[in-house]
Amino acid sequence: MRSVYAKELYIYFSSPIFYVVAGIFLCITGIFFYNNMVYVSLLASQIAQYQISTGISLNDILLRPLFADMSLLILFLIPIISMRLYAEERAQGTIELLFTYPLSDLQILAAKYLAGLTVLVVIGACTLVLMVLISLITSADWGLIISSYLGLLLMVSAFLALGVFASSLTRNQIVAASISLGLILGFWAIGWFANTINTGPIATFLKEISLLGHLGSFLKGMVTLKDIAFYFCFTLFFLFLTLRILERRTWRG
Amino acid sequence: MITIDSLTKAYGRTIAIQDISFEVKRGEVLGFLGPNGAGKTTTMKIITSFMPPTSGVVTVMGYDTVKESIKARRCIGYLPENTPLYHDMRTTSFLRFVAKAKGIKRSKISSCMERVIFECGLEEVRSAVIRTLSKGYKQRLGLAQALISDPPVLVLDEPTMGLDPKQIYEIRQLIKDLASSRTIILSSHILPEVSQVCDKVAIINKGRIVAIDSTSSLQRGLQDNARIVLKVKDNLDETMQIINSVEGVLSVSSSNSCVLNVETIKDIDLRPELARRVVEAGIDLYEISRKDMSLEEVFMELVTEEITPDA
Known part of the structure; x- marks a missing residue:
């Protein structure tokens, strides 16, 4: 399993995909961060000038919007990282090598999934620089920061499982990326839909399966077992589905 | 294995x-x-x-x-x-x-x-x-x-x-x-x-x-008849007559002035008999050899044979 993990990372870091995706993500996050900081300093100067107490905390105007923006950006990142995992092997025919080496389907899946997750975590870890910057100018709320990162990690894990699943369906990487982006945006839209319906059991159900809804409590600094369990189950469900697909594909040839 | x-x-x-x-x-x-x-x-x-x-x-x-x-x-x-x-x-x-x-x-x-x-x-x-x-x-x-x-x-x-x-x-x-x-x-x-x-x-x-x-x-194994190739100096017509008189020979043909293709029945090897008869008649014999089908011929034969009944 370690061999496949190492191979996947080798391919990620030797191809331009990683650098392009990471570069774009970090640039845009940086722009959001700068924007928020400008707003914060504007507000701070006004507060100083008029001596008013607003009750607004830094968490509300800086950290929460920043993490919310990041979570949105990541939605677009995941399909690009996950699309090649199986589709590329199918297209290049290397799947015939991989599936005839003495490795089980589960070992290969686990290695590929963890490699994708590693890449996303590396990209995400770069944003820690911003948190260090914040802590240099004011006293940062590290509890909130940690719970937000945990929430993002769990959300990324869940969406990556979905992306791997999409990649196992096809030999075309663009199709794989489109399917996973479509499904991810679908789960995102469900949350909006739930808000429109507002009440009733259907609304509750929709709220519960919307992925961003569960992220919300992490971004408020709340770590609940329910949300963790949700992401965990979501991840396992799609990884299980992927295994099934791979099995079926080999049966049919 | x-x-x-x-x-x-x-x-x-x-x-x-x-x-x-x-x-x-x-x-x-x-x-x-x-x-x-x-x-x-x-x-x-x-x-x-x-x-x-x-x-x-x-x-x-x-x-x-x-x-x-x-x-x-x-x-x-x-x-x-x-x-x-x-x-x-x-x-x-x-x-x-x-x-x-x-x-x-x-x-x-x-x-x-x-x-x-x-x-x-x-x-x-x-x-x-x-x-x-x-x-x-x-x-x-x-x-x-x-x-x-x-x-x-x-x-x-x-x-x-x-x-x-x-x-x-x-x-x-x-x-x-x-x-x-x-x-x-x-x-x-x-x-x-x-x-x-x-x-x-x-x-x-x-x-x-x-x-x-x-x-x-x-x-x-796939040949119906055995094939023998002879190469002689000259006297082609005489050689053909001699070969034709040997028992077991099915046909003789010549592809050029000194090479003869002989089809014989499959079960016996007629090479010694043919060589003896040709030499006894005073004809100079350069070469005599058995010719098997090439793998291409075997392949084509088997593959085409299979196709015909379906068509």
Whole structure:
């Protein structure tokens, strides 16, 4: 399993995909961060000038919007990282090598999934620089920061499982990326839909399966077992589905 | 070391191979022949556990390829058709990955890598990116990944496709060298190659085995009549008369002024008799030899024979 993990990372870091995706993500996050900081300093100067107490905390105007923006950006990142995992092997025919080496389907899946997750975590870890910057100018709320990162990690894990699943369906990487982006945006839209319906059991159900809804409590600094369990189950469900697909594909040839 | 027992594979309604059974023993090289789409690659994919059969059983070194798939896969080195490789990797990093994936012990990885790099002549391209390699080097690298764990069974799907004559010769030599202690199945379109490298040939057409035998007996066994070629100095007409009078001769024809093609009945070898009669008549005899069918002719005969009843 370690061999496949190492191979996947080798391919990620030797191809331009990683650098392009990471570069774009970090640039845009940086722009959001700068924007928020400008707003914060504007507000701070006004507060100083008029001596008013607003009750607004830094968490509300800086950290929460920043993490919310990041979570949105990541939605677009995941399909690009996950699309090649199986589709590329199918297209290049290397799947015939991989599936005839003495490795089980589960070992290969686990290695590929963890490699994708590693890449996303590396990209995400770069944003820690911003948190260090914040802590240099004011006293940062590290509890909130940690719970937000945990929430993002769990959300990324869940969406990556979905992306791997999409990649196992096809030999075309663009199709794989489109399917996973479509499904991810679908789960995102469900949350909006739930808000429109507002009440009733259907609304509750929709709220519960919307992925961003569960992220919300992490971004408020709340770590609940329910949300963790949700992401965990979501991840396992799609990884299980992927295994099934791979099995079926080999049966049919 | 490979046994295939009544193997059938269907893709939906299309039947790719039907009720194939054969066996390849240790140290044997089996050539797998057949027109495109006959089921060669499908059979190889089943032997290597890439996909399971619809029915039937394949065992490799005694391991069932479905039930004990991982153990069976450990015994096999497989070169798939068109030689798929990870184009973004470098030669050595790819071979290291393969060695690890095949479960070679950490301490032995470098020595195994050096061995296949030497055997397959990859020294010059050891740090090159695979994408940039020539077709010949890619093919050799494909062979190297199959050989790296020194497996007792090799399955090679068209190992010399796309190579130049010198490379074909080298790969062929390599396969011959490997053959002594291993069981090898290889498919090929190049028939002279098969007759040179393989001890045994299986011809498959439309998903069925139409012939399986040693190369030489296949070439002899399929002929209805035996063929003898004589080369004489002159007196062609007289020679023809003499030959025609020999019992067992069916027909005589001459292709040019001094070569005679003689068709005789299959069961007896008429060469000594013919030689004696020609020499006794005072004719100078340069050459006399038996001519077997080439593997091409055997192949065409078997494959066309199968097609006719359907048409």
